[in-house]
Amino acid sequence: MAHLYRDTGVVLRVHKLGEADRIITLLTRKHGKLRAVAKGVRRTSSRFGARLEPFGHVDAQFYPGRTLDVITQVTTVDAFAVGIVSDYQRYTAASAISETADRLAAEEGEPALRLYLLVVGALRALADGQRDSSLVLDAFLLRAMAFAGWAPAVSECARCGLPGPHTAFSVQAGGLVCARCRPAGAVNPAPDVIGLLVALLHGDWDTAGATAQGTRRDASGLVAAHLQWHLERQLRSLPLVERRVWQGTLGTEAASEAASGG
Amino acid sequence: MPAVLAARADWAASAFPAGCELFEGVVQDLIDELGRLPGVGPKSAQRIAFHLISSEPADIKRLVDVLGKVTEGVRFCELCGNVSEQQQCRICRDTRRDGAMLCVVEEPKDVLAIERTREFKGRYHVLGGALDPLSGVGPDQLRMRELLARISSDEVTEVIIATDPNTEGEATATYLVRMLRDFPGLNVTRLASGLPMGGDLEFADELTLGRAFSGRRSL
Ligand SMILES: [Zn+2]
Ligand SMILES: [Zn+2]
Numbered sequence: 001m002a003h004l005y006r007d008t009g010v011v012l013r014v015h016k017l018g019e020a021d022r023i024i025t026l027l028t029r030k031h032g033k034l035r036a037v038a039k040g041v042r043r044t045s046s047r048f049g050a051r052l053e054p055f056g057h058v059d060a061q062f063y064p065g066r067t068l069d070v071i072t073q074v075t076t077v078d079a080f081a082v083g084i085v086s087d088y089q090r091y092t093a094a095s096a097i098s099e100t101a102d103r104l105a106a107e108e109g110e111p112a113l114r115l116y117l118l119v120v121g122a123l124r125a126l127a128d129g130q131r132d133s134s135l136v137l138d139a140f141l142l143r144a145m146a147f148a149g150w151a152p153a154v155s156e157c158a159r160c161g162l163p164g165p166h167t168a169f170s171v172q173a174g175g176l177v178c179a180r181c182r183p184a185g186a187v188n189p190a191p192d193v194i195g196l197l198v199a200l201l202h203g204d205w206d207t208a209g210a211t212a213q214g215t216r217r218d219a220s221g222l223v224a225a226h227l228q229w230h231l232e233r234q235l236r237s238l239p240l241v242e243r244r245v246w247q248g249t250l251g252t253e254a255a256s257e258a259a260s261g262g
Numbered sequence: 263m264p265a266v267l268a269a270r271a272d273w274a275a276s277a278f279p280a281g282c283e284l285f286e287g288v289v290q291d292l293i294d295e296l297g298r299l300p301g302v303g304p305k306s307a308q309r310i311a312f313h314l315i316s317s318e319p320a321d322i323k324r325l326v327d328v329l330g331k332v333t334e335g336v337r338f339c340e341l342c343g344n345v346s347e348q349q350q351c352r353i354c355r356d357t358r359r360d361g362a363m364l365c366v367v368e369e370p371k372d373v374l375a376i377e378r379t380r381e382f383k384g385r386y387h388v389l390g391g392a393l394d395p396l397s398g399v400g401p402d403q404l405r406m407r408e409l410l411a412r413i414s415s416d417e418v419t420e421v422i423i424a425t426d427p428n429t430e431g432e433a434t435a436t437y438l439v440r441m442l443r444d445f446p447g448l449n450v451t452r453l454a455s456g457l458p459m460g461g462d463l464e465f466a467d468e469l470t471l472g473r474a475f476s477g478r479r480s481l
Contacts, residue, residue: 016300018301050467054429054430055429079469085429088436095394237396241395
């Protein structure tokens with residue numbers, strides 16, 4: 001027998017369906033990733049359309065349908081979108097968080113409580129705007145990869161387990177590697193960069209917040225390379241994340257580079 | 263067409279459940295192509311297909327002719343990006359339009375919607391969509407550079423941002439405001455997005471209510 005159920009979740013994506021409906025992809029607390037239909041939400045008279053926009057944290061009621069369940073009621077838990085869309089860097093970071101979560105929660109209906117909590121925490125941090133959006137994104141990506149079982153090795157050697165500190169980093173090998181295991185193509189990031197990865201993995205925001213822009217840029221590069229290596233298909237949003245500080249429209253090349261997502 | 267045929271077409275359209283590939287060759291091809299159109303589900307696609315099959319040849323020919331003209335004749339205005347039959351669209355060619363005011367929209371259909379209100383006498387800039395990293399759309403995929411070039415060279419003094427009142431549209435507006443705020447003497451405004459008429463305040467969603475607050479006017 002079909003029966004109503006209720007869950008809280010974050011809206012990861014929305015797709016148009018027919019004239020006025022939408023398919024909403026949610027990452028929920030109890031049911032993992034869910035795709036459900038929201039009827040009539042594109043009409044301006046719809047009372048819950050705006051609540052089911054991307055980055056919304058909602059409490060929803062579902063009615064089981066033949067192919068997709070139908071959303072029958074929605075209330076907002078946190079309106080993260082308001083704070084996120086007020087800043088373009090936050091918006092691009094939040095988009096990358098949504099796409100990564102969608103990709104990592106591969107199976108619909110399979111509980112993913114830790115990923116859900118991680119997404120909510122990251123979106124809340126972006127909406128609050130207290131922390132550098134690029135750091136929030138990298139912390140999310142590192143911890144999400146840890147849940148998936150492929151966090152980069154940041155102390156012992158990724159291949160043989162020899163205790164660090166090591167200086168070479170290889171995406172193919174899975175993180176830091178010792179001198180003996182070092183494959184061709186490994187890079188030598190500055191110690192600060194590895195320090196930042198460790199801080200982000202452990203939520204040490206004091207250390208992370210004190211790092212220089214160059215250190216953050218290098219760490220972002222390693223995180224992105226590590227993530228893309230493990231995902232089958234490339235993320236569309238990651239290259240569009242705006243990382244650097246906006247420098248204004250008039251004049252410099254740097255500004256137009258930043259405008260293109262750099 | 264003969265009534266018998268019409269009745270048969272009706273029967274065929276209703277007898278088969280949507281989504282089944284029951285028809286052969288060209289009929290199924292027609293249904294598939296129609297089903298690709300926005301807002302047309304499998305059932306509607308079948309209904310339209312059978313309507314077309316049972317239509318007079320002259321009616322079909324008119325439709326084919328128009329579709330042919332669309333592929334050859336319609337292009338985009340080199341100035342504003344709106345659909346146009348010439349190099350520049352009707353609005354950009356119209357000298358009575360106020361060149362000091364530029365309204366930025368996502369799609370050509372938004373130009374149509376604003377034109378219908380008869381409120382706006384300036385010109386438009388069509389971005390070609392909204393900033394949407396999840397769909398791979400960043401500033402380079404939209405007509406942002408063309409907008410900057412127009413504002414730098416033209417007599418524009420006011421830019422009115424009229425992107426959609428949804429997450430992607432709001433983020434695009436945020437981006438535009440940041441891009442345009444440093445231009446000396448340029449006034450940047452955003453369409454007010456108030457509460458929907460006929461609704462109760464208590465039922466308003468948080469996004470709309472928040473924007474209604476930030477866009478409040480003194481009376
Ligand atoms: Zn080793
Ligand atoms: Zn034009």
